[in-house]
Amino acid sequence: MPRPGITAMIPCYNEIDCVERAYREIRAELVKYEDVELLFVDDGSTDGTLEAIKGFAAEDPLVKYISFARNFGLEAAFSAGFKYASKMWTVQFDADLQSPPHEVHRLVEKALEGYDVVFAVRENRQDPWHRRLGTWAHQTIARRWLGIELPQGASVFRIVRTSVAHKVVDSRLSTPYFIATAPLLGARYTTLPTAHHPRLDGTGKWNLRKLFSHAIELFVGFSFRPLTWLIGLAGAVLAAGAATMALTLAGRLGPVAVELAGLAAALVTLALLLVVARYLVRVMRVQAIGVPRYQIREANIPIRADEALYGYETPHVVGQFREPEVWEDAS
Incomplete structure (x- = not known):
């Protein structure tokens, strides 16, 4: 079977302690495929993360990046990443590498069985108790009490058919909650247990306030x-x-x-x-259609003028953005 084209999408926010290791380890696994790119989405970092990514891009043609004008949040970051991914499949990674990059091959194999989305479910999850409890509680309430279809235990480590990801992003829902939107659109999805490691560098960005807000967004959205x-x-x-x-x-x-x-x-x-x-x-x-979900300050790939902070003054701005390449034997 031919090997698929893959975009490794890595959202980053103040991950200077992790981003170099993430680049090295993710690249080492992705280059085993014939047609790949590493797309970093800098969510308005202020600690030197963007400068590190630019350094990778200067030496490695596989590295692409877009950088937001400010911190717009994880949902905005992965929405932009899915929109500008140029390969047929997109794998979303976390820069902290708690989900080890070598598990990507199992996700790819599972997707090629005929799925549009494969969500990783973290085995023996190595996160603080309040995060484990919060995830289980709000997903259980959503599924059992509110009738929301979503895979229990699904994480942001996932492989997605890029054309389906575009549908999710373009749906313009008030809450870009991918785990719930993909089933709503009729995407064929499944889950796959994967390894999970403790965070080695930097600090986590989730706290109780963000967990609660995230749950409320799911419930009312x-x-x-x-x-x-x-x-x-x-x-x-x-x-x-x-x-x-x-x-x-x-x-x-x-x-x-x-x-x-x-x-x-x-x-x-x-x-x-x-x-x-x-x-x-x-x-x-x-x-509020006129309020942008995000604005891009700079990038090294073609971006839409309406999503560029400086419009056509921004380098690499084009009227349209790239469509993913078609791989006929995808399923």
């Missing part, structure tokens, strides 16, 4: 069930309020009980408003 529950809850509060009023008029409730009931109703109302407000934010994001 892909399910309307919370709004349905709110209707039932609002009806229950209304009935309880009417009962409290009737009992008070009948003289069967004292002032303390009435105050407690009012406080409980106020707290529930506040919770209702918070959930509704979060959905309104989602709607506003969808309609």
